[in-house]
Amino acid sequence: MTTEPTFLTTTGAGALRLSATGSWTIDQADALRALIAAAPVNGGRAQLDMAGIEGLDTFGAWLIERLLRRWREAGGEADLISVPERYRGLIDQVRAANRREVSKPPRRWGPIAKVEDIGRATEGFVAELGDLVGLIGLVTVAAGRAILRPRVQRLTSIVQHLDRVGWQAIGIIFLITFLIGAIIAQQGIYNFRRFGAEDYVVNLVGILVLREIGVLLVAIMIAGRSGSSYTAELGSMKMREEIDALRTMGVDPTEVLILPRVVALVIALPILAFLGSMTALLGGGLVSWLYGGMSPVIFVNRLREAVSVDDFLVGMIKAPVMAFMIGIVACAEGMRVKGSAESLGLQTTASVVKSIFLVIVLDGLFAMFFAAIRM
Amino acid sequence: MTQGSVNAVISVRDLVAGFGDQVVLDHLSLDVCGGEILGVVGGSGAGKSVLLRTIIGLVKKRAGEVRVFGVAADQASEAQWRAVERRWGILFQQGALFSSLSVRENVQFPMRQFLRLPEDLMNDLAVVKLEMVGLRPQDAAKYPAELSGGMTKRVALARALALDPEIVFLDEPTSGLDPIVAGEIDILIRTLQRTLGITVFMVTHDLDSLATACDRIAALADGKIVVEGPMATMLASDHPWVKEYFRGRRARLSVPEPTPGRR
Numbered sequence: 196m197t198t199e200p201t202f203l204t205t206t207g208a209g210a211l212r213l214s215a216t217g218s219w220t221i222d223q224a225d226a227l228r229a230l231i232a233a234a235p236v237n238g239g240r241a242q243l244d245m246a247g248i249e250g251l252d253t254f255g256a257w258l259i260e261r262l263l264r265r266w267r268e269a270g271g272e273a274d275l276i277s278v279p280e281r282y283r284g285l286i287d288q289v290r291a292a293n294r295r296e297v298s299k300p301p302r303r304w305g306p307i308a309k310v311e312d313i314g315r316a317t318e319g320f321v322a323e324l325g326d327l328v329g330l331i332g333l334v335t336v337a338a339g340r341a342i343l344r345p346r347v348q349r350l351t352s353i354v355q356h357l358d359r360v361g362w363q364a365i366g367i368i369f370l371i372t373f374l375i376g377a378i379i380a381q382q383g384i385y386n387f388r389r390f391g392a393e394d395y396v397v398n399l400v401g402i403l404v405l406r407e408i409g410v411l412l413v414a415i416m417i418a419g420r421s422g423s424s425y426t427a428e429l430g431s432m433k434m435r436e437e438i439d440a441l442r443t444m445g446v447d448p449t450e451v452l453i454l455p456r457v458v459a460l461v462i463a464l465p466i467l468a469f470l471g472s473m474t475a476l477l478g479g480g481l482v483s484w485l486y487g488g489m490s491p492v493i494f495v496n497r498l499r500e501a502v503s504v505d506d507f508l509v510g511m512i513k514a515p516v517m518a519f520m521i522g523i524v525a526c527a528e529g530m531r532v533k534g535s536a537e538s539l540g541l542q543t544t545a546s547v548v549k550s551i552f553l554v555i556v557l558d559g560l561f562a563m564f565f566a567a568i569r570m
Numbered sequence: 571m572t573q574g575s576v577n578a579v580i581s582v583r584d585l586v587a588g589f590g591d592q593v594v595l596d597h598l599s600l601d602v603c604g605g606e607i608l609g610v611v612g613g614s615g616a617g618k619s620v621l622l623r624t625i626i627g628l629v630k631k632r633a634g635e636v637r638v639f640g641v642a643a644d645q646a647s648e649a650q651w652r653a654v655e656r657r658w659g660i661l662f663q664q665g666a667l668f669s670s671l672s673v674r675e676n677v678q679f680p681m682r683q684f685l686r687l688p689e690d691l692m693n694d695l696a697v698v699k700l701e702m703v704g705l706r707p708q709d710a711a712k713y714p715a716e717l718s719g720g721m722t723k724r725v726a727l728a729r730a731l732a733l734d735p736e737i738v739f740l741d742e743p744t745s746g747l748d749p750i751v752a753g754e755i756d757i758l759i760r761t762l763q764r765t766l767g768i769t770v771f772m773v774t775h776d777l778d779s780l781a782t783a784c785d786r787i788a789a790l791a792d793g794k795i796v797v798e799g800p801m802a803t804m805l806a807s808d809h810p811w812v813k814e815y816f817r818g819r820r821a822r823l824s825v826p827e828p829t830p831g832r833r
Contacts, residue, residue, distance in 0.1 A: 221734055224685055252734035252766065257698050284765035292698040293707070534715025535669035 198249060200227055202234065210240040216247035219255025231258045241266050246277040256282070256289040323527075330449075330527045334457055337450040352455035353462075360421040361463030367420070368413055368471050375412060376404060376475030380482040393487055397497040400479035405506045409472030411558055414517040417464055418550040422525035425456050426546035429529025430539045438530075457522035464518035465511060472510060505570050513561050517554050524550040579604045579737060579769050580625060585634035587617075587624045594620045596793030597634065604736075607763055607770040609780045611815065612790030618773040619663070621790065622739055625771070626660060627651075638737070656684055658737040659730030663745065665722040667714040673700070673725050674710035680732040699728040703758060720751040727755075731762065738762075740772040744779050752776060756783040777816070780804075789815070 200217035213234065219227060243259065259275070266273035278286055303311070341349055383396035429452060432438050438448045476498070483489040489497075528546035532539050580602040587595040594617040602608050612618045623629040625636055627643050635642060641654050659680075667676050677696040681687060687695075697707045703724040709717075717725065723743060730738055743759065744752035756779045763770055774780060780787055780801065787804050789797045789812045797807045804816045 221685065224687060228687075228691070253698060253702070253731075254695065254734060257695060261694070281767065284761070288702055288765055289698060292701040293694055535713060537670035538715075 199223065200230060200255075202230055204235070210242055211235065211237070212242045212244060214244040214247055215259075216249070218250035219248055219259070220250045220252045221254040224254065227255060227258055231262050234262055236265055236269050237271065239271050241271055241273045243273070243275050244277055245275055245279065245282070248279065248282070251282045251285060253285065253289065256285050257292075259286075260289045260292075326527050326531070327523060330453070330523055330530075333449045334454055334523065337447060337454045338458075341450060341454060349451070349455055352451070353459050356456050356459035357463055359424075360417065360459055361466060364417065364420060364463070364467060365470065368416060368467050369474050371416060372409065372412060372471035372475040373478040375408060376400065376478030377482045378478075379403060379408070379475075380479035381486055384483065384487040394489070394497065396479075396483060396487060397489075397494060398501040400476065400483075401498050401502040402506055404472050404475040404479065405502055405510045407510070407558070407562075409475055410468040410510045410514050410517065411554065412475075413468045413471040414464060414514070414521065414554045415551050417460070417467065417518070418521045418525075418554060419547050421460065422521045422550045423543050423547050425522065425525035426529040426532075426543045427539065429453075429526055430532030430542055433530060433532045434534060434539065453522075453526040456526060457519060460518040460522040461515045464521075465514035468510065468514040472507075509561075509565050509570060513558065516561075517557055520553050520557060521550045524553060577604045578602060579639055580771065581635075581637045582621075582625065583635040585621075585624060585636060586632040587620055587629055588632065594793060595624065598790075598794050600788055600795050600798075602737075602769060602771055604769050605763075605767055606785040607759065607772060607783055609784035609787045610771070610773045610790055611775070611780065611787060613811065613815075614775075616790050617793060618790055619741055622741055622771065622773050626658070626739060656733065657735055658739060659733065659735035660739045661723070661726045661730045661741060661743055663741040665714070665726040667717075667722060667725055667729070669714045671713075672710065673705075673712050673714070673717070676714070676725060677710075677728045677732050679729065684733060695732075696728075699731055700725070702731070702762065703728045704754065720747050720755075723747065723755060724758075727758070731766070734766060735768065737769045737771060740770060740774075742774055742776075743772065744774065744776045749778070753778065753782070755779075759783050 198217045200215065200219050200223050203214040203216065205212045205214070217223070243263070245259075248255075263273045263275070275286065380396055380400050383399040384393050387393045387395055387399075429438075432452070438452070441448050441451065480491060480494045480498075483494050484491055525546045528542040528549070532542045578601040580600075582598060582600040585595050585598045586593065598621065600621075610618050610621065620629055624631050625638065638654050639657065641650055643651060643654075646654070667673075668679065671679065674693065674696045677699050678692050681692055681695065696710060700707065700710060705721065705724050705728070709721065709725075714722065714725070727740075727743070730740075740759070744755050747755065756776075759770060759772070760783050762768065770783075772779070772784065784801075786798070786800055788795045789804065789807075789809070791809065791811045796809045797804060797812050804812060807813060807816070
């Protein structure tokens with residue numbers, strides 16, 4: 196359909212004359228580029244005859260314009276002659292294009308740029324911390340208001356979220372905690388057996404699961420499973436201006452969107468942590484019986500001696516605090532989403548990474564606190 | 571081409587399309603000639619966008635025939651259809667700009683897909699396209715989230731024109747824009763059509779667009795094209811919906827007549 200573009204070069208009367216033929220369209224991109232690159236540029240007069248052109252599009256027109264500019268830059272004169280009427284509009288439009296110089300952002304010098312980056316990152320970190328504290332305040336205020344003026348709507352919302360982050364998460368929590376309990380018991384028996392201390396596997400499993408692993412594991416899984424979905428939900432609502440719409444109707448987004456989510460998580464996580472701990476003990480007991488040869492009755496009796504109510508309480512007290520942290524971080528990240536799909540992905544990742552990090556930091560702080568009060 | 575007018579670049583014959591139980595397009599036939607601007611009008615939910623999406627292959631048709639450049643999507647090989655897709659550009663209603671790419675990268679995206687060009691040439695071309703649709707070169711570095719509605723439409727138009735297509739499909743190019751910007755877009759489409767010689771298939775609600783930009787109008791109602799022709803034909807039509815649309819209260823407001831006693 197398209198024909199190869201060519202130049203016929205003739206020199207006469209002191210002027211270089213190029214006659215273009217063929218299709219000057221994007222289908223002939225490679226041939227055209229080679230042609231333009233090979234065109235002679237000297238300081239003299241040059242004319243480009245367009246009469247023989249069979250097709251022209253923006254691409255071809257721009258290449259011609261580029262050649263003309265090159266000729267002029269070299270100090271010569273350059274003209275287009277016998278331009279077919281139908282291409283005149285396009286040629287004129289392209290001639291006006293790319294005239295203005297776009298100011299480039301100032302080049303940054305390596306070491307200074309690094310310092311600047313560190314400064315910006317610090318500033319961002321402080322701002323984020325401020326956002327988190329601010330959101331905690333907002334949620335507290337919203338909670339107070341909701342308690343003073345209870346509404347059925349909010350309760351429905353809490354129940355719906357409870358179903359999603361609590362009930363629907365039970366299956367995966369059971370599976371993972373059961374396996375982890377079983378693995379801890381297996382490793383305990385295998386390694387303690389060398390000292391003839393395999394009975395102590397009950398202490399290992401009991402204390403580890405009730406104090407630490409049960410709640411930590413469940414919190415990390417919930418941060419990955421429910422925290423990420425909170426961020427994505429709020430983020431896409433933000434992108435589609437749903438949150439702005441709520442605000443303009445005099446509804447506080449913190450009260451209708453964030454509070455029910457955080458409350459649902461604070462209720463669900465302790466329940467899941469309890470169920471998870473029990474399942475982990477079940478897994479540990481099963482392995483002790485099948486692999487370690489310890490009957491379930493003995494396992495339960497030893498467990499009663501090995502762990503105290505304190506161990507159980509230490510685990511359970513942490514659960515709602517971690518849940519609150521996960522909920523707040525997830526919602527704060529969701530509210531930080533901007534217009535693009537990329538930003539939604541970025542904030543969802545940030546939400547999961549930050550909440551897992553914070554859960555582990557909290558766990559460490561709690562360990563120090565409980566050690567100090569000898570609990 | 572077996573049927574239809576000789577230089578039809580798009581020909582639709584007895585097209586049936588719908589969702590579930592609902593039939594949206596019921597044995598619809600339509601030709602679009604090379605180099606014309608066709609405006610498709612119809613009430614909300616009449617199936618204008620469905621018609622556009624069926625022609626470009628995003629909605630599966632149930633029966634009938636759609637040929638673009640004489641190629642039918644269901645009979646063509648993958649490569650043949652690719653070649654057809656390469657020759658059209660589409661402006662989606664919401665712009666459909668890729669939000670993770672800058673304006674420049676959005677315009678260059680089709681070039682990167684189909685051609686291998688050096689970076690500086692692509693940058694030049696992107697700016698040429700952007701200036702053609704009335705944007706400034708410094709807008710090239712912006713991201714879609716930073717653009718206003720009118721700018722989004724212009725960038726989307728620049729992207730649709732990136733490969734100098736022969737057909738441009740426009741899905742409500744002026745919706746959601748103020749009348750001044752909408753008017754500029756209408757003139758822009760007209761100018762681009764003249765300079766580049768493209769065929770334009772435009773779905774619109776905008777009476778002003780129809781009056782200023784379109785060569786021919788097709789009115790869609792009850793799943794069929796009920797009236798087809800220039801503005802004069804529309805105004806003379808007896809079809810109740812067409813009558814209401816072109817000669818109703820709002821239409822008179824947009825083309826003011828000397829009505830005594832009103833403000």
